[in-house]
Amino acid sequence: MVEGEAEAEAEVKKGGVLQGRYELGHVLGHGNFGRVHEARDLRTGRGVAVKVLAKDKLLRTGMMEQIKREIAVMKRVSHPNIVELHEVMATRTKIYLALELVRGGDLLARIARSGRVREDVARRYFRQLVSAVDFCHARGVFHRDLKPENLLVDEAGNLKVVDFGLSALADHARADGLLHTICGTPGYVAPEVFRNRGYDGAKADVWSCGVVLYVLLAGSLPFPKDSIAAMFIKMSRRDYRCPPWLSTEARRLIPKLLDPDPDTRITVAQIVETPWFNKPSVSRAVTAAAAEPPAEAACSAKDSGGGDKDELPETLNAFHLISLSAGLDLSPLFDVEGGPARGHREDGMRFATREPASGVVSRLEEVAARSGGRMRVTKSGARGVRLEGAGRGGRKGRLAVAADIFCLAPSVLVVDIKKDGGDTLEYRSFCSEVLRPALKDIVWAADPHPAAAAVDAVRPPSDHCSGS
Amino acid sequence: MGCLQTKHASRSPHLLDTREAVALAAETSFTVSEVEALHDLFRKISNSVIRDNLIHKEEFQLALFRGKKQQNLFVDRVFDLFDQKRNGVIEFGEFVRSLGVFHPDAPEDQKVAFAFKLYDLKQTGFIERHELKEMVLALLDESDLDIASDAVEMIVDRADTKGDGKIDQEEWTEYAKDNPYVLRNMTLPYLKDITMVFPSFVMHSEISETDMAV
Numbered sequence: 001m002v003e004g005e006a007e008a009e010a011e012v013k014k015g016g017v018l019q020g021r022y023e024l025g026h027v028l029g030h031g032n033f034g035r036v037h038e039a040r041d042l043r044t045g046r047g048v049a050v051k052v053l054a055k056d057k058l059l060r061t062g063m064m065e066q067i068k069r070e071i072a073v074m075k076r077v078s079h080p081n082i083v084e085l086h087e088v089m090a091t092r093t094k095i096y097l098a099l100e101l102v103r104g105g106d107l108l109a110r111i112a113r114s115g116r117v118r119e120d121v122a123r124r125y126f127r128q129l130v131s132a133v134d135f136c137h138a139r140g141v142f143h144r145d146l147k148p149e150n151l152l153v154d155e156a157g158n159l160k161v162v163d164f165g166l167s168a169l170a171d172h173a174r175a176d177g178l179l180h181t182i183c184g185t186p187g188y189v190a191p192e193v194f195r196n197r198g199y200d201g202a203k204a205d206v207w208s209c210g211v212v213l214y215v216l217l218a219g220s221l222p223f224p225k226d227s228i229a230a231m232f233i234k235m236s237r238r239d240y241r242c243p244p245w246l247s248t249e250a251r252r253l254i255p256k257l258l259d260p261d262p263d264t265r266i267t268v269a270q271i272v273e274t275p276w277f278n279k280p281s282v283s284r285a286v287t288a289a290a291a292e293p294p295a296e297a298a299c300s301a302k303d304s305g306g307g308d309k310d311e312l313p314e315t316l317n318a319f320h321l322i323s324l325s326a327g328l329d330l331s332p333l334f335d336v337e338g339g340p341a342r343g344h345r346e347d348g349m350r351f352a353t354r355e356p357a358s359g360v361v362s363r364l365e366e367v368a369a370r371s372g373g374r375m376r377v378t379k380s381g382a383r384g385v386r387l388e389g390a391g392r393g394g395r396k397g398r399l400a401v402a403a404d405i406f407c408l409a410p411s412v413l414v415v416d417i418k419k420d421g422g423d424t425l426e427y428r429s430f431c432s433e434v435l436r437p438a439l440k441d442i443v444w445a446a447d448p449h450p451a452a453a454a455v456d457a458v459r460p461p462s463d464h465c466s467g468s
Numbered sequence: 469m470g471c472l473q474t475k476h477a478s479r480s481p482h483l484l485d486t487r488e489a490v491a492l493a494a495e496t497s498f499t500v501s502e503v504e505a506l507h508d509l510f511r512k513i514s515n516s517v518i519r520d521n522l523i524h525k526e527e528f529q530l531a532l533f534r535g536k537k538q539q540n541l542f543v544d545r546v547f548d549l550f551d552q553k554r555n556g557v558i559e560f561g562e563f564v565r566s567l568g569v570f571h572p573d574a575p576e577d578q579k580v581a582f583a584f585k586l587y588d589l590k591q592t593g594f595i596e597r598h599e600l601k602e603m604v605l606a607l608l609d610e611s612d613l614d615i616a617s618d619a620v621e622m623i624v625d626r627a628d629t630k631g632d633g634k635i636d637q638e639e640w641t642e643y644a645k646d647n648p649y650v651l652r653n654m655t656l657p658y659l660k661d662i663t664m665v666f667p668s669f670v671m672h673s674e675i676s677e678t679d680m681a682v
Contacts, residue, residue, distance in 0.1 A: 072664060
């Protein structure tokens with residue numbers, strides 16, 4: 001293996017550039033499988049963290065297959081409170097993961113600095129943590145190693161969970177390395193995990209969230225790690241003490257999280273309904289916004305791109321029309337198991353109508369009005385309407401439906417409806433159960449008497465089209 | 469620069485040759501790792517019907533229409549453009565070079581040129597009026613839209629701004645600049661995520677550290 005050794009010497013170090021994209025800076029820390037560099041994406045100038053993993057160590061510990069699986073999983077969990085994986089690179093001896101760089105340090109360092117955190121600050125972190133956990137669970141991804149070391153805080157004070165889906169690698173290096181040994185992982189693991197009889201990842205994550213919350217509020221672990229056996233007994237007997245400074249609501253929530261029986265333990269859906277979780281924050285109004293899933297908040301106002309009464313649908317010319325062809329959309333090539341599946345054409349709905357734009361718009365607005373608050377209009381105008389699920393919506397994010405209205409010919413509009421967010425199955429059932437029936441009588445189906453259509457088509461333009 | 473080893477010559481044809489990967493990366497906006505990830509995708513598509521590591525038209529159609537074989541003028545055109553050697557199959561190099569045009573980082577003029585070739589059905593150097601009409605009719609048919617023939621003529625006329633019955637490269641370039649949505653299909657954001665969607669390459673990559681640092 002002389003070749004391999006020479007290879008190791010030639011490894012990319014500080015100052016080197018990976019694949020022409022990432023210029024490596026100083027080492028942020030060391031983990032079990034390699035080191036983490038600060039780096040700069042030369043295309044954008046943006047800072048990233050590059051985690052270098054040694055393949056031989058991964059092979060020796062039998063982690064290779066798992067890494068591969070978890071990389072694919074991590075791509076599915078893009079959320080403002082989860083550290084994002086940007087890209088993966090590999091050589092014969094190493095794997096490089098380009099990750100979002102979080103500069104503020106981890107939660108453990110924060111607790112170590114101040115002993116514990118104020119209750120409203122803890123609530124803010126906890127909401128963000130629960131938001132991230134809920135998002136991942138809805139996608140079948142469990143962390144299994146939630147602890148303050150895996151919770152980073154960015155410069156804006158937002159929580160970022162590290163290694164979601166990469167729990168096998170949960171050794172994210174920290175710049176400081178403070179208090180490394182005080183909170184070992186066993187302190188955060190649910191009792192049923194110790195039993196070694198298989199466990200529900202979602203339930204176990206909720207337990208860990210409970211320990212994190214306790215540590216934030218109390219400044220110490222609920223179950224001191226004298227020995228694993230002693231700790232296990234204490235967990236099973238609910239043998240811990242809530243410090244006297246905790247609020248009543250917090251005292252009510254913590255036992256529900258630290259319930260040794262996974263079957264009766266509180267669920268994420270129940271956590272978000274508790275008074276402590278919902279208490280309005282006194283200091284900062286940003287909390288809720290930061291904890292929200294990445295919804296299309298930008299399109300929240302009715303006035304964005306719509307509302308103008310004089311606006312007319314855009315007139316489709318030949319090239320625009322052609323570009324709508326499914327045959328020119330190559331994205332299905334990438335649609336493999338576990339791969340991206342957003343907005344596939346099969347989920348679309350396109351139809352022609354002789355209804356004026358105002359008629360199409362009001363039909364779509366009626367859909368929202370009749371949904372009993374389930375859907376709301378986030379954009380409305382002659383060029384298109386966007387409907388979005390109200391409230392928390394589905395667990396995979398809010399359902400959003402965008403209808404673009406184009407003018408195809410005088411008196412003929414084309415309505416192109418696509419999913420703009422949320423779960424595909426939910427969208428499909430919305431289309432078949434709500435949208436299609438609501439629009440049925442304005443859809444101009446392929447006409448069995450083309451002559452009749454021709455008569456209409458030569459009618460002078462009414463309010464259908466803008467000038468071409 | 470490269471770090472060539474003779475052992476690559478004896479490797480299985482199903483595995484990507486490191487030299488080829490490095491060369492393709494140099495030619496396109498892809499990194500070596502992205503080329504390796506694309507090879508995984510290529511193997512899936514190219515072995516779906518005939519296990520020969522070449523994408524036949526039938527395989528291309530299957531991949532685009534989720535298992536349903538479907539005739540489509542535009543798919544035929546895309547296939548023909550990917551098949552640079554015009555031997556009826558898409559080889560890995562052709563696949564990567566063509567997809568390179570669709571990379572979010574690929575230069576805009578490459579996308580403009582690719583779309584022009586796509587629409588220039590008979591490759592005369594012009595998008596002629598009858599070609600445009602053929603494509604409009606194909607789209608209407610594909611979408612189950614039925615409109616009067618004079619309406620079709622109007623749609624076609626609207627695109628021929630000079631009114632001379634054909635569109636040349638320059639006219640197209642101008643047009644694409646003013647109407648960026650016509651190039652929407654020429655960019656595939658998925659390509660940025662390719663190393664995470666097809667991460668198998670991390671296990672069998674034979675790229676040297678020297679090649680990594682190019």
